[in-house]
Amino acid sequence: MKIDILTLFPEMFSTVFEESIIKRAKEKRIVEINVINFRDYSKDPHQKVDDTPYGGGCGMVLTCQPIFDCIESIKTEDSRVIMLTPDGVSYKQEMAYSFAKEKHLILLCGHYEGFDERIRSICDFEVSIGDYVLTGGEIPAMILADSIIRLLPGVIEEESHIQDSFNDHLLDYPSYTKPQVFRGMEVPPVLISGDHKKIDEFRMEMRYNRTRERRPDLLEK
Numbered sequence: 300m301k302i303d304i305l306t307l308f309p310e311m312f313s314t315v316f317e318e319s320i321i322k323r324a325k326e327k328r329i330v331e332i333n334v335i336n337f338r339d340y341s342k343d344p345h346q347k348v349d350d351t352p353y354g355g356g357c358g359m360v361l362t363c364q365p366i367f368d369c370i371e372s373i374k375t376e377d378s379r380v381i382m383l384t385p386d387g388v389s390y391k392q393e394m395a396y397s398f399a400k401e402k403h404l405i406l407l408c409g410h411y412e413g414f415d416e417r418i419r420s421i422c423d424f425e426v427s428i429g430d431y432v433l434t435g436g437e438i439p440a441m442i443l444a445d446s447i448i449r450l451l452p453g454v455i456e457e458e459s460h461i462q463d464s465f466n467d468h469l470l471d472y473p474s475y476t477k478p479q480v481f482r483g484m485e486v487p488p489v490l491i492s493g494d495h496k497k498i499d500e501f502r503m504e505m506r507y508n509r510t511r512e513r514r515p516d517l518l519e520k
């Protein structure tokens with residue numbers, strides 16, 4: 300998979316993809332990540348990428364030209380353009396699964412007051428990572444990239460994401476490791492019983508209870 304991230308602040312991405320699982324996925328050539336500054340595509344003599352809003356109001360609006368030119372220069376039939384915006388559809392694990400099937404994702408990060416509305420016409424999806432407003436789309440783009448890359452075949456063992464939180468609309472079960480007792484807190488005995496049927500039942504019950512307590516909205520699905 301290829302992921303192109305379009306941003307005015309490429310430095311923000313200098314370390315996030317250089318550690319751990321994502322770093323290994325890049326080394327194994329499962330994913331290629333390019334961070335592109337769309338200011339480089341501006342035809343303005345001062346490389347401006349934003350302007351004041353028609354109709355007045357505060358803040359600056361990202362202009363069409365640099366973003367259209369940038370996207371058009373990298374887009375192919377296989378590309379899906381995703382705009383990161385608080386006005387987008389709420390991002391969910393099932394969307395991560397669906398994006399993980401694509402060959403080429405273009406993640407467009409906004410900044411300032413927002414995008415010129417016409418930029419939406421060149422995007423296939425508009426995604427929000429939650430009901431709060433951030434200073435830009437960079438952190439949301441990192442979140443999408445991370446959640447998608449870990450699902451690509453060969454990145455982590457498939458078994459570990461089959462049981463992830465949100466699969467089957469349930470949160471994950473609690474995990475324990477050594478020691479068996481820590482400051483008086485014990486590992487549930489069933490996990491040391493060696494009875495795999497009982498362990499599976501216990502974990503499913505924990506997933507269900509935890510979801511009912513913390514995220515009853517998921518159970519309605």
Ligand code: ADE
Binds near residue numbers: 427429430434436439
């Ligand atoms: N840009 C600013 N806030 C955002 C959010 N919540 N989701 C996606 N992009 C954003």
